Amino acid sequence: MSHTVDLHLHTTASDGRLTPAQLVALVAARGLRVIAVTDHDTTGGLPAAKEAACAYPRLTLIPGVELSTDVPGGEVHVLGYFVDRDNPELESFLARMRDSRVDRGRRMVEKLAALGMPVPWERVLELAKGGSVGRPHIAQTMVEQGHVISIQEAFNKYIGRNGPAYAERDKLTPVDAVRFLARTRALPVLAHPGEISDLDTVLPELKKAGLVGLEVYYNGYTPEQMDGLAKAAAAYDLLPCGGSDYHALGYEGESEPGTAGPPGEVAERLLAMAPAGVKGRR
Known part of the structure; x- marks a missing residue:
């Protein structure tokens, strides 16, 4: 409909x-x-x-x-x-909220690296194009790096709320x-x-x-x-x-x-x- x-x-x-x-x-x-x-x-x-x-x-x-x-x-x-x-x-x-997103994103990238899935932070920022950094940007970078086959897999296995690379933010x-x-x-x-x-x-x-x-x-x-x-x-x-x-x-x-x-x-x-x-x- x-x-x-x-x-x-x-x-x-x-x-x-x-x-x-x-x-x-x-x-x-x-x-x-x-x-x-x-x-x-x-x-x-x-x-x-x-x-x-x-x-x-x-x-x-x-x-x-x-x-x-x-x-x-x-x-x-x-x-x-x-x-x-x-x-x-x-x-x-809103600027403070966006800053907390950047901090959270960095911590998630660090967790992924510790799991053996390095993700270039510069690429995450490039995908964000100066806007609010979000988990989809990290997920897309994971796909590009060959760590997962889809954005859904990235969320389901690693960066969703209960995933091993998830991090809270303010x-x-x-x-x-x-x-x-x-x-x-x-x-x-x-x-x-x-x-x-x-x-x-x-x-x-x-x-x-x-x-x-x-x-x-x-x-x-x-x-x-x-x-x-x-x-x-x-x-x-x-x-x-x-x-x-x-x-x-x-x-x-x-x-x-x-x-x-x-x-x-x-x-x-x-x-x-x-x-x-x-x-x-x-």
Whole structure:
């Protein structure tokens, strides 16, 4: 099923493979009407994405970001929509988060070397192209070095959360992330909540902190999962958002833009909530 709204997309500004301009051209060619670019810990791809979107009058682009947070036994991501790149507090915070990504990446490369799988750090940085360093960059380098045959294998065997080369990085709690985004006038939305086992425990506190939405529609979720998440969103008066989480990594079964997303009326409600001065490009 194809959707015209996709509120979770990545570019080369973080760990995606398409440049912002390439991503915008792709989603426009596929008939999408509302998208959000949500790179990890950076807004660096937004200017190029906005410029590219000007060539497609029917496309609305929401400026976003995705923050990683820690909970006991796992990781939770929080999306921020309508982020303001002119906000110095936001940009300073994101810079610190990116620095922690570099530190984590170096430690993972050191662990891989200790396992007999040397990975050139310079190549990891080259793949990141000046953007946020992520595990997909390390995984791709592992493929190039012949240590694994695919990015999926790198994650499954070595650099996934329980892998021998995994390393933690500085993160904040989900509540802190939601509060921070709300304080900087962005709209916080909880990403891929199907991975959270105690959602009913988490949501009340996040709602109190300023959460406005829940990622109900997500690639790979079953109809039953989405139905349950939709009910949770309604129970806590949260906007039922969603998207493909597209990275263009090229592995088998990867989500594509438009394979998951909310109804158009949800996008209209989200656009209506945008803070003054930080509207989507329309």
